[in-house]
Amino acid sequence: MLKLILFGGKGGVGKTTCASAAAVQLADAGMRTLLLSSDPAHSLSDCLEQEVGPEITPVDGVRGLWAVEISAEKLYLEFREEHGEEISRILETGTYLDAEDITGLLSLPIPGLDEVMGFKELVDLMEKEEYDLYVLDTAPTGHALRLLALPEVLDQWIRILARIRYKYQYVVSRLSGKQVREAADDFLFSMKRALKKVHALLRDPDRCEFVVVTAPEAMVIAETRRLTKALATFGIAVNHLIVNRVISSDHRDCLFCYERWQGQRGDLQEIEASFSAYTRFKILELPRQLRGVKMLRDLPCPPTLARRVPSAAR
Numbered sequence: 001m002l003k004l005i006l007f008g009g010k011g012g013v014g015k016t017t018c019a020s021a022a023a024v025q026l027a028d029a030g031m032r033t034l035l036l037s038s039d040p041a042h043s044l045s046d047c048l049e050q051e052v053g054p055e056i057t058p059v060d061g062v063r064g065l066w067a068v069e070i071s072a073e074k075l076y077l078e079f080r081e082e083h084g085e086e087i088s089r090i091l092e093t094g095t096y097l098d099a100e101d102i103t104g105l106l107s108l109p110i111p112g113l114d115e116v117m118g119f120k121e122l123v124d125l126m127e128k129e130e131y132d133l134y135v136l137d138t139a140p141t142g143h144a145l146r147l148l149a150l151p152e153v154l155d156q157w158i159r160i161l162a163r164i165r166y167k168y169q170y171v172v173s174r175l176s177g178k179q180v181r182e183a184a185d186d187f188l189f190s191m192k193r194a195l196k197k198v199h200a201l202l203r204d205p206d207r208c209e210f211v212v213v214t215a216p217e218a219m220v221i222a223e224t225r226r227l228t229k230a231l232a233t234f235g236i237a238v239n240h241l242i243v244n245r246v247i248s249s250d251h252r253d254c255l256f257c258y259e260r261w262q263g264q265r266g267d268l269q270e271i272e273a274s275f276s277a278y279t280r281f282k283i284l285e286l287p288r289q290l291r292g293v294k295m296l297r298d299l300p301c302p303p304t305l306a307r308r309v310p311s312a313a314r
């Protein structure tokens with residue numbers, strides 16, 4: 001059963017709009033839905049036209065929809081507060097660093113760790129099973145790919161800590177003849193388990209799908225190619241490609257629209273040829289910005305995506 005839908009693509013293609021529209025419509029269909037954003041430049045508030053912050057809040061006007069903008073930085077600070085002692089203990093017992101060095105080290109940003117915290121938060125939320133469906137609006141491609149690669153990076157980081165810990169335990173048990181197990185070991189174990197869950201969830205095509213948003217524009221297509229390739233390497237399922245901002249052929253009497261329509265034809269053909277493996281779904285460029293629940297409700301969404309969520313709830 002589909003539990004997590006991620007929306008991603010090049011900057012400005014319409015990720016937030018499409019993710020929000022899907023969340024509104026799936027909530028309308030009876031799914032208790034949580035819409036999340038992991039983009040540090042959050043824009044759910046703008047898109048929904050109501051205040052969304054780091055705490056989960058119900059979305060006005062949509063029964064069964066909640067939204068949250070994950071603050072990776074806040075989560076990292078909380079994590080340091082909660083687990084700083086365990087990490088310090090590991091480093092203190094296994095290295096020549098003293099308490100002062102370690103405090104300094106921990107106050108430095110560990111690259112990527114804050115973002116992993118964002119993902120861990122998502123998994124923790126999913127474990128509570130309060131929602132039927134989670135819709136994640138990701139940051140533009142480069143950032144999103146870094147995020148998806150992070151569980152592996154963090155895994156290596158934990159492996160090093162575990163090795164330090166193991167050496168310490170080995171020495172202690174040789175000297176005292178006793179096995180020691182401390183909070184630091186429980187911490188490493190729990191982090192490892194959380195990472196394993198993130199890894200398994202992202203690679204389970206029954207539970208997780210990445211919807212790629214693109215547009216008929218050469219640079220966007222090039223980036224879409226890189227994104228789909230990277231997702232395939234990670235083993236993350238992609239079924240749908242949303243082709244947003246397509247110019248309608250209805251306005252050929254307007255010279256500006258005609259030129260744009262003509263200009264897109266080659267790009268659209270290229271999209272059809274290059275991404276035939278996915279279900280392509282076109283969304284027209286509207287003459288106005290897409291904002292607010294009412295407009296999001298009217299935005300077409302791939303029907304095959306809606307069919308992947310349990311019909312019993314509808």
Ligand SMILES: Nc1ncnc2c1ncn2[C@@H]1O[C@H](COP(=O)(O)OP(=O)(O)OP(=O)(O)O)[C@@H](O)[C@H]1O
Binds near residue numbers: 011288
């Ligand atoms: N089909 C469309 N027609 C008209 N305007 C659109 C369409 N899709 C998106 N927009 C508008 O384009 C702007 C960018 O959309 P959106 O914020 O969803 O993109 P994004 O990919 O999330 O951007 P970012 O990479 O900055 O997060 C918004 O103002 C949105 O209302």
Ligand SMILES: [Mg+2]
Binds near residue numbers: 015017043137138
């Ligand atoms: Mg966005």
